[in-house]
Amino acid sequence: MRRRSFLNGVHDMGGMHGFGPIVREADEPVFHEEWEAHTLALARAMLAGLYFNLDEFRHSMERIEPSYYLRSSYYERWLEGTITLLLEKGVISQQEFQARLDELTERRG
Amino acid sequence: MSSNDIPGPDSETALRVKALESLLLEKGLIETSAIDELIDMFENRLGPWNGAKVVARAWTDPDYKDRLLQNGTAAIAEMGFEAVQGEEMVVVENTAEVHNLVVCTLCSCFPWATLGLPPVWYKSAPFRARAARDPRGVLDEFGTQIGADTELRVWDSNAEVRYMVLPERPVRTEGLNAEALAELVTRDSMIGVSKVASPD
DSSP: OOOGGGTSOTTOOTTOOOOOSOOOOTTOOSOSSHHHHHHHHHHHHHHHTTSSOHHHHHHHHHTSOHHHHHHSOHHHHHHHHHHHHHHHTTSSOHHHHHHHHHHHHHHHO | OOGGGSOOTTSHHHHHHHHHHHHHHHTTSSOHHHHHHHHHIIIIISSHHHHHHHHHHHHHOHHHHHHHHHOHHHHHHHTTOOOSSSOEEEEEEOOSSEEEEEEOSSSOOOOHHHHOSOOHHHHSHHHHHHHHHOHHHHHHHTTOOOOTTSEEEEEEOOSSEEEEEEOOOOSSOTTOOHHHHHHHOOHHHHHTSSOOOOOO
């Protein structure tokens, strides 16, 4: 069966109901956290290096599981899209990524 | 989504970014200097002050305004602001008869070359959903009044085409030069959620 997400993904938000008021922040910084800036730069660097193209990148975010899509922040989706594509294209492996993450998690304590 | 929902520096998310960056560095696929350069560009060189200069020039130079509305990409490049990823720029003019509002319902496409990175509210579900369905309600929420007879046009951005609003020049600015006018132009007025206010 064809996946429903091809027809109408959760990312296609135009006209949806029930999200509540638009929340604005006075004097909003460009990045709220350092990891956001690094996420953007990593994705841009991978795009510039042709490890994936812009359409693949957008699609990688549109494929994010709907409930995570709705509760995640903008740069979290950028991050997960980037990781997904780099894994799929074999630029990094799941094993080495997990090993590095475990290492950093342990160091954090 | 509010910024309160953004994971902090000790979060799992921040660690995932670190893990990814260290792997890519180790493989020699990126360089720290290039990453720093990219961050500097987005933090310090791309921002609404660029778009404000474009708007102020259009208000003071009718030939430039014609070129801007005819071919936004070329006219914006003329000012030294190049598309970050080759996207086409379309500039739409607000008048007493027509008010334009820009959204990206599918993700958060934004005219980076002239406005920099979008604010969180632009990327949020409430704005993306409602700008398409109830744009007058959105303008109300931003405290923006437009006439009941004013036509409201909503432009849904995409990967290839980015829209920017040329706001109306406010009254009591006849004596101001382009530089002073640019100071008045806000990011929100170039998205179309607000108007440019007259000087105090």
